[in-house]
Amino acid sequence: MAKPSYFYGIHAIEALLNQRPMDALSLFVQQGREKDAHIAQIIDTASAHGTSIQYSQKDKLSQLCASPQHQGVVLHARPLGFTDERCLDALIAHEQCLFLVLDQITDAHNFGACLRTAVAMGVDAVIIPKHHAASLTPTVAKVSVGAAELMPIVSVTNLARTLGQLKQAGVFVYGTALDDAAAPISTVDMRGKTALVMGSEGEGMRRLTMECCDALVYIPMSGNAQGNLQSLNVSVATGMALYEINRQRQPN
Structure with missing residues (x-):
């Protein structure tokens, strides 16, 4: 099985949490962004499914996902698999x-x-x-x-x-x-x-x-x-x- 990956971006993480929440492992939130409406909703959804929440500096999130375009949230989760041809x-x-x-x-x-x-x-x-x-x-x-x-x-x-x-x-x-x-x-x-x-x-x-x-x-x-x-x-x-x-x- 493929190793978990660091997903980033508000919409990508929202979709992952809504479609396959059990694949989410840890949510990293940029300090100071937790009151943003979209991010607050992501935190609530992740918490409801038992995903751990950690708050980190912006640069730390950029390091985790290897991109500065994380929009304040990074999710450590199992990768999406391809659908069976059947x-x-x-x-x-x-x-x-x-x-x-x-x-x-x-x-x-x-x-x-x-x-x-x-x-x-x-x-x-x-x-x-x-x-x-x-x-x-x-x-x-x-x-x-x-x-x-x-x-x-x-x-x-x-x-x-x-x-x-x-x-x-x-x-x-x-x-x-x-x-x-x-x-x-x-x-x-x-x-x-x-x-x-x-x-x-x-x-x-x-x-x-x-x-x-x-x-x-x-x-x-x-x-x-x-x-x-x-x-x-x-x-x-x-x-x-x-x-x-x-x-x-x-x-x-």
């Missing part, structure tokens, strides 16, 4: 299930930002490959502002096989790519069972992953950047693509 079976049953597939996104900040957007846009689960992908670190938890705790994140050994299984179950797999065969995302009907695949910023989707896609789409842009998906940060591109899918699914 959870996908139940989710696929939904008529408008939506999966976000991140192919080799290794940057923790991009990963966390993608998770934050995924929760906001109604994604049912995020799927990543077991290798060459960011882990569920405290940095990911902080950047996702707690979203990592709110949705299944599935790590699979063979991404191509998983995409094949989704397709067999009636999920249409769209890949984002700069390709002559790609269509503008706004022209494609994504209201049914959908999986959206986003590739890494540098390389995009791997060849085998692309071959598993039913269709390719891109985000049209204006000016010199038109059609150039790589001119966007992957988390920004993910947000734009998911927004379009969510827009299509809204009632008229």
